[in-house]
Amino acid sequence: MQCSCFRLSTFAVASLVVAGAAGYMFSSRVQAAQQGRGKAALIQGFAKGTWDHKAIGPLAIAPGGVLFFADDQAGAIYGVDLMETRSQATEFKPNAELGATIAAKMGTTPAGIQIKDTAFSNFSKSLYLSVRKTDGADQNPANPAIYALFRADADGKVSQVDLSDKSFGKVTISALPRFGRRNTPDTRVIGDIAFARGRILVSALATDQFNSNLVSVPVPFNQAGVERYATSIFHVSHKKMETASPIQTLTVYRDADKEYLIAAYVCTPIVRFNLDELKAGQPVTGTTVAELGSGNQPMQMIAYGRAGEQSLLLNNSSFGILKVDGKIAKETQNVNEKTTADRGNGGKTPFAGIETVENLKGATGYAAYGTTLLVVKPSGSGIALETMPTP
Amino acid sequence: MRFWWVSTAVIAAVAPNGVAAAPPLAVQSIAGSPGSIRVVLSGPEATALRQRLGDAPGADQVEPFFSIALAGQTTRIPLTARLNYVGSTAVLTPAFPLSTGRPYEILFDGPRLGGTFKRLSLPYSIAVDTSPSNSRVTRLFPTQATLPANQLKFYVYFSKPMGEGEVFKHVRLLNERGQPVVQAFHEVELWSENHTRLTLLINPGRTKRDLGLSETLGPVLLPNKRYTLQIGPGLKDQQGRGVATVHRASFTTAPHDRSQPRITSWKISPPKAGTRQPLHLRFDEPMDHALATDRVDVLAAGKSVPGRVELSASGMEWTLTPAAPWTAGVYEVVAGGEVEDLAGNSLYRAFETEAGKGQTPIVNPPDYRIKFRVK
Numbered sequence: 055m056q057c058s059c060f061r062l063s064t065f066a067v068a069s070l071v072v073a074g075a076a077g078y079m080f081s082s083r084v085q086a087a088q089q090g091r092g093k094a095a096l097i098q099g100f101a102k103g104t105w106d107h108k109a110i111g112p113l114a115i116a117p118g119g120v121l122f123f124a125d126d127q128a129g130a131i132y133g134v135d136l137m138e139t140r141s142q143a144t145e146f147k148p149n150a151e152l153g154a155t156i157a158a159k160m161g162t163t164p165a166g167i168q169i170k171d172t173a174f175s176n177f178s179k180s181l182y183l184s185v186r187k188t189d190g191a192d193q194n195p196a197n198p199a200i201y202a203l204f205r206a207d208a209d210g211k212v213s214q215v216d217l218s219d220k221s222f223g224k225v226t227i228s229a230l231p232r233f234g235r236r237n238t239p240d241t242r243v244i245g246d247i248a249f250a251r252g253r254i255l256v257s258a259l260a261t262d263q264f265n266s267n268l269v270s271v272p273v274p275f276n277q278a279g280v281e282r283y284a285t286s287i288f289h290v291s292h293k294k295m296e297t298a299s300p301i302q303t304l305t306v307y308r309d310a311d312k313e314y315l316i317a318a319y320v321c322t323p324i325v326r327f328n329l330d331e332l333k334a335g336q337p338v339t340g341t342t343v344a345e346l347g348s349g350n351q352p353m354q355m356i357a358y359g360r361a362g363e364q365s366l367l368l369n370n371s372s373f374g375i376l377k378v379d380g381k382i383a384k385e386t387q388n389v390n391e392k393t394t395a396d397r398g399n400g401g402k403t404p405f406a407g408i409e410t411v412e413n414l415k416g417a418t419g420y421a422a423y424g425t426t427l428l429v430v431k432p433s434g435s436g437i438a439l440e441t442m443p444t445p
Numbered sequence: 446m447r448f449w450w451v452s453t454a455v456i457a458a459v460a461p462n463g464v465a466a467a468p469p470l471a472v473q474s475i476a477g478s479p480g481s482i483r484v485v486l487s488g489p490e491a492t493a494l495r496q497r498l499g500d501a502p503g504a505d506q507v508e509p510f511f512s513i514a515l516a517g518q519t520t521r522i523p524l525t526a527r528l529n530y531v532g533s534t535a536v537l538t539p540a541f542p543l544s545t546g547r548p549y550e551i552l553f554d555g556p557r558l559g560g561t562f563k564r565l566s567l568p569y570s571i572a573v574d575t576s577p578s579n580s581r582v583t584r585l586f587p588t589q590a591t592l593p594a595n596q597l598k599f600y601v602y603f604s605k606p607m608g609e610g611e612v613f614k615h616v617r618l619l620n621e622r623g624q625p626v627v628q629a630f631h632e633v634e635l636w637s638e639n640h641t642r643l644t645l646l647i648n649p650g651r652t653k654r655d656l657g658l659s660e661t662l663g664p665v666l667l668p669n670k671r672y673t674l675q676i677g678p679g680l681k682d683q684q685g686r687g688v689a690t691v692h693r694a695s696f697t698t699a700p701h702d703r704s705q706p707r708i709t710s711w712k713i714s715p716p717k718a719g720t721r722q723p724l725h726l727r728f729d730e731p732m733d734h735a736l737a738t739d740r741v742d743v744l745a746a747g748k749s750v751p752g753r754v755e756l757s758a759s760g761m762e763w764t765l766t767p768a769a770p771w772t773a774g775v776y777e778v779v780a781g782g783e784v785e786d787l788a789g790n791s792l793y794r795a796f797e798t799e800a801g802k803g804q805t806p807i808v809n810p811p812d813y814r815i816k817f818r819v820k
Contacts, residue, residue: 144757158515158522162544168610188610190542191480191571194683195609195640199481199542202525214525214540220558243635245535261635261644262735262781265804284806297807298794299649320631320649337805351632 075290088091093118097135098274101223107132107224110201112185113173114249116273121173121182122247122254123203127196129228129242131254135221141179143208146423146441152430153437155212156204160187164436171354172430174247179208181439182215183423186375191234193243206430206439223275229282246354250306250313250329257301257317265298268315270332281334285317287325288342288390302352308361309384316383318352318368324378342427343385344378344395344408357383358422358444367411367420367445374415379407413445470553470565479684480542480571484513484526484551490565491535493558494528502528511537516548516568545685577689578682579799580605584696585674586734587787588758594668595703597789597796600734601647601676601692606640608681612810614807615680615688616645618674626672629665640683644735645674659686668700705729705795708780708813715817718773723764726778731760733785738763740781745774760787771819778817782810 085329096116111126119138124131149155153164160167166189173182185206187200194200203215228242258267266286272279286298301317307326308314315327317340330339346352350372357364358381366378378395388394397405414420418437419430422444430438469488474483485496498506504525512523523695525540526701549569554561584602618629631646647665666672679687709731715721724743734756743750743765752767782793789796793810794803804810 063698155522158518159525160541161515161524161549163515163541166544177643187541187544189544189685191545191685192478192542192606192683193608193681193685194606195636196638197538197542199478202540214504241636243633245633256716259633259635261637261642262598262733262739264631264646264649265783265791282808284808286806335808339805 070200072213089202093120093135094306096273097133097221097223100133100135100223100275102219102221105198105217107201108196109186109243109320110198110203111170112247113171113182113184114247114254115173115175116249116286117174117177119177121175121203122249122416123184124167124244124256124258125245126244128226129244129258130224130226131244131247131256132273133273133275134217136178136215137155137220138175138178140177140182141208143179146179146208146426146428147210148182149206149210149212149439150433151436152206152212152439153433156185157438159204159212159214161203162189165189167437168330169419169430169437172419172421174423174428179206179423181206183419183430189425194443213224223277224273225277225280227258227269227271227280227379231274231404245301246303248304248306248315250315255304255306255413259300260302264300268301268332268338281332283332284336284337285325285327285340286338287319287323288393289323289345303355305357305366306385307357307366307391307403309364310362315358316355316366318346318355318370320351322346322350322352322370324366324368324383341386341389341399342393344382345393345397346373346376346378346408347397347402354419356420358427365445367414369417369420369437375411375417375420376413377409383420385400414443415445464482470551470567472551472567472569477723478542480544482539482543482569484511484537484539484567485531486511486537487533490555490558490562491530491533491562494535495530497558498528500530504528507537510700511553513537513539513549513551513569516550519631520784521552521573539590543569543571543581545571547571574684574686576686578605578680578684578686580607580688581690582676582692585676585692587731587760589731589750589787590696591614591699591703592666592696593700593788594664594666594698594704595647595701595788595796596666596698597647597649597785597787598733598735599647599674601643601645603643606683607636607643608683608685609634609636609640612643613682615677617675619675621671623673626665632688666807668698671695671697691752694739702786702790703795703797706732706784706786706792708792708815711778711815713778713815713817715776715819716767716771718771721770723766724776726763726765728761728763730786732756733787733789734760736781736784740784742778742779744777745772750776773819775816775818778815780813782813784813 097280107125109127110125114122119127119136122133138311157164170184183204197298245257248255254271256269268283270281274431317325324344327340349369352370355368365380365382369375382395417429417431421428427444473483508523514523526658551567553565584598613632620627635644677688677694712727714725785791
């Protein structure tokens with residue numbers, strides 16, 4: 055969308071932190087209980103059957119190896135039990151041939167694929183990648199045969215995930231207009247998804263309106279439990295208008311027991327939403343905590359680090375990858391019209407706590423693995439998977 | 446599925462008498478699915494393969510014996526493929542459509558299987574179709590010669606389903622000097638489900654007053670200027686062929702439109718009972734093409750009146766020609782609150798509102814209704 059972006063489910067990031075760094079522990083008994091229930095609670099209703107997805111786009115992953123992906127051509131969210139086995143790997147091996155291997159398995163070269171998103175499973179220590187083949191003789195974007203899910207394991211192995219033998223569930227988020235003459239659903243295009251406790255958060259886009267469509271899909275899946283919200287925000291750069299802009303990319307931020315939605319918008323407010331305040335069908339106003347400056351479009355965002363001190367990594371079209379300090383993300387005083395975290399002047403005004411991560415320059419995807427960052431990056435004519443300390 | 450044999454992609458065994466035996470290795474194209482193939486292995490090789498691998502081998506088990514891969518790789522990595530058996534033949538089906546213009550090698554490693562089987566190698570490729578796409582822009586909305594300087598959307602219709610991913614390399618908004626306006630669009634590809642309608646959103650950061658880009662780059666459109674929206678060439682269809690023609694639509698800009706349409710100002714010209722005369726509805730200003738044709742309706746006893754809806758080139762005249770003659774009675778024009786004018790001001794709320802003023806965005810804005818009587 056669709057954003058050709060990469061993003062890691064924040065829950066996965068948080069889980070990685072548990073595994074990867076001593077002291078990076080969730081104190082939350084609620085979260086422990088969630089994980090303790092295991093995937094059985096997450097996969098209620100999943101069954102093997104005939105897949106009917108049209109595309110594999112944005113990814114999110116939940117504990118125990120339950121992967122969620124957005125069918126961003128058909129407005130649906132799928133959950134799949136990956137039937138993972140636990141890995142004790144403590145290091146992730148870089149792979150300079152990641153793109154070449156995936157591309158060859160799809161019958162092309164790295165120039166002929168688009169890695170749409172990534173998600174890391176702390177359970178198997180595997181990085182999942184949703185990939186689209188872009189140079190096939192059939193380039194119908196709604197042809198499921200041009201999409202695949204791959205996994206890169208910690209030992210360097212890259213393989214395609216065979217979905218045909220996996221149990222799965224599906225919930226549609228698109229909806230027909232209340233009335234009218236059109237029989238095709240709106241809010242069909244999906245920009246991003248993230249896993250929060252008990253739900254998948256979805257930023258959806260309509261093809262005939264410029265508006266906000268934030269959708270919550272309950273987990274375990276329940277079609278009747280899908281909720282929609284209209285979000286509005288305070289736009290720092292002009293300090294007096296509110297907007298119904300669609301969310302470009304989103305992630306879940308954790309502070310002790312609480313989870314927040316962090317959303318990035320075009321041009322580029324960073325806005326925090328209290329998940330407890332999301333009510334079906336109701337408007338919700340976010341809390342703007344930062345303004346990254348005009349002239350860019352955010353493409354992916356993750357939260358990483360210890361709960362309560364999570365920082366954000368945000369890729370955008372103009373400045374490369376920015377780290378937003380955790381203190382800014384959880385700011386409660388200097389927000390909205392009082393926001394001071396403002397890289398004004400087209401993003402050129404420096405602001406301590408919003409820094410460009412120079413050694414991530416060119417990265418098109420990233421995921422945190424404890425204190426290690428997995429980075430998907432163009433390398434020569436290929437695409438490499440590199441590792442580096444989290445910034 | 447129908448198959449046909451690709452005569453050039455066959456390795457045939459030759460019997461001692463010089464008569465060609467049945468080809469042990471051949472490629473079948475799958476009709477209606479460009480780039481999709483099946484590789485068929487027949488004869489004793491297929492029988493031996495089945496004996497070795499069983500009826501349902503995994504891809505990893507098959508690849509050492511029977512595979513298709515891009516030719517010329519330093520390390521040969523086969524395409525993911527599934528093997529099954531049809532009668533006495535082994536059928537290898539790649540999971541992905543092949544790319545055009547790339548050389549592939551199909552390999553049956555007989556010696557690895559044992560016995561006296563030979564190594565069979567079959568090159569295969571699909572020629573690049575260099576012909577231009579026969580898709581073209583058929584309609585573009587809005588059609589008016591003059592648009593507000595805060596025009597929000599354009600709808601571009603194509604004659605054939607299009608590809609996705611490179612739109613903003615091929616769409617330009619040109620100023621009076623023919624130069625592209627930078628960052629003119631909100632660069633998210635918004636296609637209809639069948640990929641024949643593309644929605645282009647003018648960059649909202651440069652449309653709203655005082656918003657970042659509006660301050661640094663200025664608005665996309667200035668009042669009283671002339672602009673041209675240019676589509677193509679090179680925009681690809683779903684076969685990867687670029688559109689050869691350029692479609693240009695020029696317009697001039699009027700002042701900004703910050704006011705909402707008002708349904709109370711819409712004028713209805715009721716048709717006569719017993720006729721199939723169109724119902725005429727005149728808006729108070731030009732309306733968004735998609736929303737006006739999709740989300741405005743005429744109801745009789747709460748049910749939609751079947752018929753054909755059209756919106757005039759001016760964007761102000763909406764007509765419904767009923768499928769059956771009108772019957773006398775009370776009808777209702779209903780419009781969703783999301784129905785908006787060219788600048789994104791809807792019946793429910795203005796595109797821009799002062800903080801704390803105006804309507805808050807909501808999921809389901811209210812419907813707006815006008816009753817009328819057919820006599």
